[in-house]
Structures are given as C-alpha cells and as structure tokens.
Amino acid sequence: DIRMTQSPPSLSASVGDSVTITCRASQSISSHLNWYQQKPGKPPKLLIFAASTLQTGVPSRFSANGAGTDFTLTISGLQFEDFASYYCQQSFSIPLTFGGGTKVEIK
Amino acid sequence: QVQLVQSGAEVKKPGASVKVSCKASGYDFTTYAINWVRQAPGQGLEWVAWISGSNGHTNYAQKFQDRVTVTTDTSTRMAYMELRSLRSDDTATYYCARGNYDSGGRTWFDPWGQGTLVTVSS
Numbered sequence: 748d749i750r751m752t753q754s755p756p757s758l759s760a761s762v763g764d765s766v767t768i769t770c771r772a773s774q775s776i777s778s779h780l781n782w783y784q785q786k787p788g789k790p791p792k793l794l795i796f797a798a799s800t801l802q803t804g805v806p807s808r809f810s811a812n813g814a815g816t817d818f819t820l821t822i823s824g825l826q827f828e829d830f831a832s833y834y835c836q837q838s839f840s841i842p843l844t845f846g847g848g849t850k851v852e853i854k
Numbered sequence: 855q856v857q858l859v860q861s862g863a864e865v866k867k868p869g870a871s872v873k874v875s876c877k878a879s880g881y882d883f884t885t886y887a888i889n890w891v892r893q894a895p896g897q898g899l900e901w902v903a904w905i906s907g908s909n910g911h912t913n914y915a916q917k918f919q920d921r922v923t924v925t926t927d928t929s930t931r932m933a934y935m936e937l938r939s940l941r942s943d944d945t946a947t948y949y950c951a952r953g954n955y956d957s958g959g960r961t962w963f964d965p966w967g968q969g970t971l972v973t974v975s976s
Contacts, residue, residue, distance in 0.1 A: 779959075779960045779961075781963070790965075790967065790969050791966055796962035796964075797956060797960045838961040841904075842901055842915040845899040846898075
C-alpha cells in the first residue's frame with residue numbers, strides 16, 4: 748500500500764497568512780494526487796485534482812504542485828472559511844489512500 | 855445539479871450487518887464509479903471500496919475484503935454498501951463519492967454524499 752504522510756498535523760495561523768501543507772508519498776505516484784477540505788460535520792470537498800488542477804468554483808488563493816513523491820498545497824491569504832482540515836489522497840494504485848490530515852486553526 | 859444522497863443513521867449490535875444506500879442524481883450514473891470512504895469519529899479518511907457504474911466491477915480495500923459488498927442498481931441510480939460482522943471499531947461515518955477520471959487515468963472524488971453515521975454498540 749502507498750503511505751501518504753502529511754505535515755504538519757496541525758497549524759495555527761491568522762487571517763491573511765499564507766500557509767503550506769506538505770504531502771509525501773511512500774513511492775512515486777506521478778501526478779495522481781488530490782486535495783480535499785473538510786469542515787466539522789461535513790463531507791470532504793474537492794479542492795485540487797491531478798496534483799495541481801483547481802476544481803471549478805474553488806478560490807484561486809488555493810494552489811498546489813508537485814509530482815512523484817512530494818506535493819504541496821498552499822493557501823495564499825487565509826480567510827475565515829479556510830479554517831478546516833485538509834487531506835491529500837493518492838489515486839495511483841489500489842488501495843486508494845489518504846494522508847492523515849492537517850488541521851488549520853485560528854491563531 | 856450532481857448530487858449523492860445517502861440513507862440515514864444506523865445503530866447496530868456487534869456481529870450484525872448494515873446496508874447503506876446512496877442515490878445519485880444529475881448525471882449519467884453509468885459513466886462514473888462510486889467509491890465508499892469511511893471516517894471514524896475524530897479520525898482521518900479511509901477508502902473502503904469502488905464499484906463501476908457501468909459494469910459493476912468492484913475493488914475492495916484488503917482489510918474489508920471479507921466483510922463488505924458494494925453493489926449498484928442502474929435502474930434506480932442507487933449504490934449500496936453492505937458491511938457484515940460489525941465490530942465496535944466499525945463505528946464511523948460512511949460516505950459515498952463519485953469517482954471522476956481523466957485521460958491520464960487519474961481519479962478523484964467529487965461530489966460526496968452527506969455521510970451516514972453507523973454506530974456499533976451492544
């Protein structure tokens with residue numbers, strides 16, 4: 748199974764800050780990497796697919812890049828509605844696996 | 855709009871089975887797969903299974919292989935996940951999610967159902 752390791756597990760930031768979340772795969776997954784946002788009591792929401800493609804309707808302050816084993820998600824200019832948990836997920840091979848999540852909290 | 859609506863919360867005893875449903879609307883059901891993902895309380899996301907919307911082919915996470923069955927009914931645009939021999943650590947919210955694909959074979963989940971809480975308790 749491909750292990751997905753996210754860091755940090757949590758971070759505190761202020762509105763307007765830029766934050767970066769890292770996701771590392773245990774083997775190369777090319778660009779088969781997606782990012783989701785989840786708020787308490789809600790299902791995950793797709794933000795980015797295929798490593799760097801912004802899902803329709805997602806604000807442009809979200810960006811992502813990477814390939815192979817190392818990937819990043821950046822939020823440029825945090826807004827109140829961005830405080831949530833974020834998960835990466837690989838779709839390179841079965842079983843599909845998720846990172847452990849990063850909780851972005853208000854400082 | 856594209857939507858997945860799941861059945862309501864369930865409370866089951868250890869050893870019992872549960873069947874969660876997921877009704878799709880707003881798109882050609884046979885063009886996309888349905889995935890099932892679960893989330894234990896306060897924990898991360900765990901992929902359970904995948905089923906093709908066109909031919910019923912399935913893939914299961916090995917840890918669930920012996921206890922889970924996913925099916926579809928194309929006439930009613932419904933997907934189902936049945937989990938047997940329930941244990942307390944199966945307590946989780948179970949989500950269905952549409953599997954989208956591109957020409958490069960990459961896949962992603964969108965949209966997601968609202969989730970179904972399954973509680974296993976004696």
